[in-house]
Amino acid sequence: MNPQxxxxxxxFVQADALSFPTHVGSLRAASPAFALQLAKETFCRRExxxxxxxxxxxxxxxxxxxxxxxxxxxTSDKRYRxxxxxxxxxxxxxxxxxxxxxxxxxxxxxxxxx
Amino acid sequence: MEDAQRFHDFMQRIEAGExxxxxxxxxxxxxxxxxxxxxxxxxxxxxxxxxxxxWVTKAPTIRRKLALNAxxxxxxxxxxMLLRLAEDLSRPYGRGREELMDDVLDGRVKxxxxxxxxxxxxxxxxxxxxxxxxxxxxxxxxLLESSYAPYARxxxxxxxxxxxxxxxxxxxxxxxxxxxxxxRRMLQDAIARWWPAMMYFFGPREMGPxxxxxxxxxxxxxxxxxxRQKFINRYVPRIRALGMxxxxxxxxxxxxxxxxxxxxxxxxxFNEVVHHNTGPMSQARLALRRQAHTEQRWVREAAxxxxxxxxxxxx
Amino acid sequence: xxxxILTDAERVALQRILIPVADDEWILGxxxxxxxxxxxxxxxxxxxxxxxxxxxxxxQLLYDIVAxxxxxxxxxxxxxxxxxxxxxxxxxxxxxxxWADLVAGRFxxxxxxxxxxxxxxxxxYQPLQAAVTKIRQEKMYHLQHFExxxxxxVLGGQSARQRxxxxxxxxxxxxxxxxxxxxxxxxxxxxxxxxTARGLPQKWVTRLQGKYESLGLPxxxxxxxxxxxxxxxxxxAESFFPLWKEMTSVREIAPLSGW
Numbered sequence: 001m002n003p004q005x006x007x008x009x010x011x012f013v014q015a016d017a018l019s020f021p022t023h024v025g026s027l028r029a030a031s032p033a034f035a036l037q038l039a040k041e042t043f044c045r046r047e048x049x050x051x052x053x054x055x056x057x058x059x060x061x062x063x064x065x066x067x068x069x070x071x072x073x074x075t076s077d078k079r080y081r082x083x084x085x086x087x088x089x090x091x092x093x094x095x096x097x098x099x100x101x102x103x104x105x106x107x108x109x110x111x112x113x114x
Numbered sequence: 115m116e117d118a119q120r121f122h123d124f125m126q127r128i129e130a131g132e133x134x135x136x137x138x139x140x141x142x143x144x145x146x147x148x149x150x151x152x153x154x155x156x157x158x159x160x161x162x163x164x165x166x167x168x169w170v171t172k173a174p175t176i177r178r179k180l181a182l183n184a185x186x187x188x189x190x191x192x193x194x195m196l197l198r199l200a201e202d203l204s205r206p207y208g209r210g211r212e213e214l215m216d217d218v219l220d221g222r223v224k225x226x227x228x229x230x231x232x233x234x235x236x237x238x239x240x241x242x243x244x245x246x247x248x249x250x251x252x253x254x255x256x257l258l259e260s261s262y263a264p265y266a267r268x269x270x271x272x273x274x275x276x277x278x279x280x281x282x283x284x285x286x287x288x289x290x291x292x293x294x295x296x297x298r299r300m301l302q303d304a305i306a307r308w309w310p311a312m313m314y315f316f317g318p319r320e321m322g323p324x325x326x327x328x329x330x331x332x333x334x335x336x337x338x339x340x341x342r343q344k345f346i347n348r349y350v351p352r353i354r355a356l357g358m359x360x361x362x363x364x365x366x367x368x369x370x371x372x373x374x375x376x377x378x379x380x381x382x383x384f385n386e387v388v389h390h391n392t393g394p395m396s397q398a399r400l401a402l403r404r405q406a407h408t409e410q411r412w413v414r415e416a417a418x419x420x421x422x423x424x425x426x427x428x429x
Numbered sequence: 430x431x432x433x434i435l436t437d438a439e440r441v442a443l444q445r446i447l448i449p450v451a452d453d454e455w456i457l458g459x460x461x462x463x464x465x466x467x468x469x470x471x472x473x474x475x476x477x478x479x480x481x482x483x484x485x486x487x488x489q490l491l492y493d494i495v496a497x498x499x500x501x502x503x504x505x506x507x508x509x510x511x512x513x514x515x516x517x518x519x520x521x522x523x524x525x526x527x528w529a530d531l532v533a534g535r536f537x538x539x540x541x542x543x544x545x546x547x548x549x550x551x552x553x554y555q556p557l558q559a560a561v562t563k564i565r566q567e568k569m570y571h572l573q574h575f576e577x578x579x580x581x582x583v584l585g586g587q588s589a590r591q592r593x594x595x596x597x598x599x600x601x602x603x604x605x606x607x608x609x610x611x612x613x614x615x616x617x618x619x620x621x622x623x624x625t626a627r628g629l630p631q632k633w634v635t636r637l638q639g640k641y642e643s644l645g646l647p648x649x650x651x652x653x654x655x656x657x658x659x660x661x662x663x664x665x666a667e668s669f670f671p672l673w674k675e676m677t678s679v680r681e682i683a684p685l686s687g688w
Contacts, residue, residue, distance in 0.1 A: 030421030174680035187478035413469035416585025
């Protein structure tokens with residue numbers, strides 16, 4: 001590889017305070033400071049961002065690249081740790097009470113009062 | 115693992131509609147086809163900046179000047195994103211940005227036929243957005259299904275931005291169609307100029323061996339002719355609705371099978387243009403690219419060196 | 430007190446203050462557009478184009494304020510004036526040159542413009558204050574960007590250092606009219622700007638001298654050169670006429686039509 005090649009930085013953009021930074025692409029820049037300046041124009045020409053991260057490309061290790069690393073895939077039955085693995089509603093019904101879902105709880109939290 | 119076994123497993127993943135990542139094992143042929151496709155696509159985006167750029171300084175309203183600036187910037191941005199993908203794929207060959215950019219100057223990578231042509235009036239700037247970007251969207255929307263995930267991901271972003279380009283182009287075209295006789299004439303001339311080029315844009319009726327291979331690897335999913343038919347079907351009624359004439363006496367849609375018939379572009383002439391950079395503007399546009407890339411290599415070298423100095427200072 | 434309505438005298442005075450500022454930004458944006466596809470690398474092309482769009486956008490904001498005070502629309506200010514009615518300074522109309530020249534010119538201009546915007550902020554007219562706040566936010570990035578480029582070229586080896594040094598020296602000859610305000614403009618009295626305006630060159634020299642010294646560049650005590658021709662009075666270099674002709678060429682085909 002050409003030794004004079006300007007280094008590559010991977011760019012992560014965090015859209016708002018409650019989002020995780022997401023990988024959006026990469027760019028070449030002489031320094032981290034320059035990479036941050038350029039990330040703005042390369043990946044946020046239209047939308048605002050809460051924060052931007054730049055990481056030297058070579059600093060990233062990827063599971064897919066390494067045959068020995070375990071990729072997070074589930075083969076065994078994980079239903080016991082998923083909400084879909086439970087079926088409480090018919091039981092609640094038997095007790096004449098209503099089943100709860102997390103969405104409904106969250107929605108309740110957004111309304112003031114009881 | 116034996117290469118034959120690896121290849122077999124790889125093809126099974128492709129058949130199953132799985133997506134490939136840059137760090138996955140891939141057959142050399144797949145890698146080379148991707149490099150060829152993405153390199154050409156990226157360079158075309160960059161070369162596509164030049165015909166429109168001429169019109170930024172002449173744009174007739176403040177809004178148009180801003181919009182055309184933004185559009186050309188997007189094209190360069192797409193070029194940047196695609197070049198980065200091609201650079202990652204080219205790593206096993208030890209080739210980076212500098213060489214991939216040199217390639218266009220040395221004639222080792224082609225760019226789209228349309229960007230070898232003249233854009234002599236403001237209407238051309240509009241028609242490029244309307245028809246060329248429209249055609250590019252059709253091709254790129256097909257590539258959204260590509261088996262190479264980094265390409266498909268990037269295209270999602272690119273297509274979203276292209277939709278602004280299409281709107282911008284349409285808006286320029288509509289303003290001219292609603293304008294004075296001189297403006298309408300300008301528009302008609304531009305449409306007549308770009309129509310044959312658009313018929314070439316999607317490639318020959320009978321696809322070449324590498325395009326066929328790309329279908330097998332699901333890098334692309336439709337034939338040239340399928341894409342061209344989609345384009346004609348979309349653009350003919352709209353152009354005619356504006357009261358403009360398409361310069362093809364043989365253009366008609368078969369009422370039974372809905373297939374459009376059209377006059378073939380001068381395949382030989384366009385092939386010559388694309389393969390040997392002999393179009394009316396090929397050399398002038400390459401000269402601009404050379405100004406940017408070769409004549410300013412010193413700036414990139416200085417940036418590289420300054421970066422090293424800062425790193426050693428621990429900054 | 431910040432006002433939203435101006436008297437007739439104030440309107441005219443404010444228009445005369447703002448037009449040279451808007452013209453500077455517009456012409457800078459026009460020249461910046463010429464760099465599309467020609468920056469030293471793709472990432473820089475994107476950055477410079479954003480700055481160009483900001484420049485054109487700032488001009489538009491200011492032309493809009495001027496238009497609201499009566500007379501021409503923003504588009505007319507750009508497309509309906511003759512060359513001698515343009516009031517931008519020489520520095521911004523210079524044709525596209527070497528990257529080092531661009532960096533030097535922009536660094537010098539943006540340093541000045543930040544000071545000029547601070548001065549405009551003294552005018553207690555609400556729409557202008559809103560515009561200036563917005564412009565200054567974007568300008569911070571522009572100055573940072575070009576200052577980074579100055580630093581980069583200084584650190585980028587002997588030849589790059591030489592080039593930026595020469596460019597910073599050459600650009601000095603172009604700044605004579607940058608600081609000039611129309612002396613007969615009653616606005617300077619109305620908003621008590623005279624003293625600030627007179628102080629700008631010295632403030633600017635101090636800032637630049639500091640920069641030069643921090644980079645280890647030689648600094649010779651300098652005086653702002655006298656402007657040979659004064660852009661603020663509509664006197665422009667030869668290179669402005671082809672620019673103006675090109676800029677207005679399409680619109681001229683049908684000046685009253687929609688585009």
